[in-house]
Amino acid sequence: MSFTAPTQDQILAMRVCAGIEELASDERYGAATPDVVEAIAEGIGAFAAGEWAPLNRIGDTEGAHCKDGVVSSPAGYAEAYKAFVEQGWGSIAGPAAFGGQGLPFTLATCVLETLGAANMGFTLLPMLTVGAIEALDHHGSDAQKAMYLPNLISGAWSGTMNLTEPQAGSDVGALRSTAVPISDGPHAGKYRIAGTKIYITWGEHELAENVIHLVLARTPGAPAGSRGISLFIVPKYHVNADGSLGERNDLRAVSIEHKLGINVSPTCVMSYGDNAECIGELVGHENEGLKAMFTMMNSARINVGSQGVQIAERALQQARGYARDRIQSARAGSPDKNPVAIIEHPDVRRMILRMRALTEGSRALLYYTAGQVDRGLLGDKAAGARAELLVPLLKAWGTDVGCEVASLGIQIHGGMGFVEETGAAQHYRDARIAPIYEGTNGIQAADLVTRKLGMEQGGVLQALMADISAEMQDVPEVASLAKDSAAIAAWMASGDASLDDRLAGSVPFLTMCAVAVAGWQLARQARATGSAEKTAVTKVFNRTIVPEARGLGAAAMAGAALYYELESEALTG
Incomplete structure (x- = not known):
């Protein structure tokens, strides 16, 4: 099916939720004038629709292939990536x-959102490169920045993140890959890397x-555990002093995974040092690798949250088109017995509006988060702290x-949604990885109720909910949800809730907080535009999605004992 970027809703979210015009008042972001913002949003929309969207289906059906360590992509992908680099979108x-x-991170967020909605699996390639740029910009030496950043920023080179090993998934501290210092020869001062990494995207x-x-x-x-981890730059091809490429490093793709979705993205098993000659260089100091990697992961978690928005937008567009064109049955209770487009039936209309409310609500949360990141980069410490708090909300709920x-999109297609030829199933298959990688959504919720809840003795979260409550006095559904979330946060921070209690209630609590922020930002958009269309979508969000989130309060405070009444053997035997 065709794809059209949601440009106007993105511009609205950047203006109202991210506050891009206010950001442009700072000298650092002065170039982000309204005409530039509009040109970038429209330009990437045209590029994505013309270059990346047409490849989405072939990427799913053909996928990537690995033979003798060489990974190949379907026809058209090389040309599309070359155009991406030449036009400077990265x-x-x-x-x-x-x-x-x-330019502001908010604008880069718009670029990735649009590309990902057009072709999610392909967009993982520049998305991971963004994380590598962040890590090296924050933690690399001046020489490393000069050597690697220009080509990573242009997209001429791509970047990856290598954490997971067969025995070390979420427990990164269990990794066994080694790095041995080299004391002499042409690689003196560097390290010999050896080990196997799995699930390496692109x-x-x-x-x-x-x-x-x-x-x-x-x-x-x-040291044992996560305290003893270091981070290394390991290029596929050695880079000479003049920036030219040298010989291939001692690393290879052993295989690529056969996955449920994102088939065009080669998820590789990587082997380093088969011949004991894989050379890498240290980033920062020894045993401080996790700190540097978390910079990359934070960027990736925001962009994975964006992937939820991306796939929702694509599924919504396809379902909306099908509901408009599919003629079936007369409207219930109508004296006219002629069949109508299924969009006229109440339950289909309910599903379409729910899809739209969720999509626009998650987009509002995405750009509010991006705007807080930008303010943090400009030195606003409160905004930076709020951005940290928002990251797990966006990643998990988004x-x-x-x-x-995507599931509702299949439902609207009926039986045809379960048939691959319509393409509706691809969106669901592609979407399903996003709650898993870059820290499962359960890990995001655990982060919220442990580290993030404790920020400034709970003050960061309480201030956010207080802002929502104060501004949403005329939107009682959202104001009440914010107050409920604040009360549960206070209970979790008290001595009445054990660590197990907090963790047991973490997922429903995260959903409550995320929906409160999204409802707040949607209401701000409706106020700013006065649009009947935006107001109607916001009403659906407030009157159907917000009450569901409020209903999660009991689960958030149920405590852990409820889940341990049965012995493990009774659950697994």
Whole structure:
């Protein structure tokens, strides 16, 4: 099916939720004038519709293939990626000192959202590169930045994140990959890397000239667990002093996974140091790799939350078109017995409006988060702290939304949705990974009720909910949800709730908080536009989705004992 970028809703979200005009008043972001914002949103929409969307179906049906360590993509992908690089879409928020445009993160968020809605699996390629840029910009040496950032920012080179090993999934501290210092020879001062990494997104491909792997490994004598992890730059091709590419490094793709979805994205098993000659260089200091990797992961978690918005938008567009064109049955109770388009039937209309309310609500949360990130980068510490709090809300609820909206899209298609030829099933299959990678949604919820809930003794979350309550006095559904969320947060922070109690209630509590923020931001959009259309969508959100979230309060405070009344043997035997 065809794809049209949701440009006007994105511009509205950037203006109202991110406050892009206020950001542009700062000298650092002065170039982000309204005409530039509009040009970028419209330009990436045209590019995505013309170059990336047409490849989405072939990417799903053909997928990536690995033979003798060489990964190939379907026809058309190399040309589309080359056009992406040549037009500078990867450089939007890159540091100007290394060839980037230095524009707000909010605008880069718009670019990735549009590309991902057009072709989610393909967009993982530049998305991971963004994370590598963030990690090196924050933690790399001046020499490393000069060597790697220009080509990563342009997209000529791509970046990856290498954490997971067969025995070390979410428990990164259990990794066994090694990094041994080299004391002499041409690689003196660097390290020999050895180990196997799994689930490496776009770990091997031929679309970019080089692939820069960021690899977590242990140096000799490093402390056990996560305290003993270091981060290394491990390029596919060695980079000479003049920036040219040298010989291939001692690394290879052993295989790629056969997955439920995102089939065009090669999820690689990577082997480092088969011949004991895989060379990497340390980023920062030894045993501080997790801190550097978390910079990359934070960026990735925001962008994975965006993937929920992306796939929801694509599924909504397809379902909306089908509901408009599919003629079936007369409207119930109508004296006219002629069949009508299924969009006229109340339950189909309910599903379409729910899809739209969830999509626009999660988009509002996405751009509010992006705007807080930008303010944090400008030195606003309160906004930076709020952005940290929002990241798990966006990642978890945003990706849950993507799955629900994609599932509703199949439902609207009926039996045809379960048939691959319509393409509706692809959106559901593609969406399902997002609640899992970059920290499962359960891990996001655990992060919320442990580390994030404790920020400023609970003050960061309480201030957010107080802002929502104060501004939403005329929207009682959202104001009440914010007050409920604040009360549960206070209970979790008290001595009355154990750690197990907090963790047992973490997922419903996260959903409550995320829906409160999304409802707030949607209401702000409706006020700003006065649009009957936006107001109607916001009413659906407030009157159907917000009450569901309020109903999760009992589950959030149910406590852990409820889930341990049965012995493990009774559950697993």
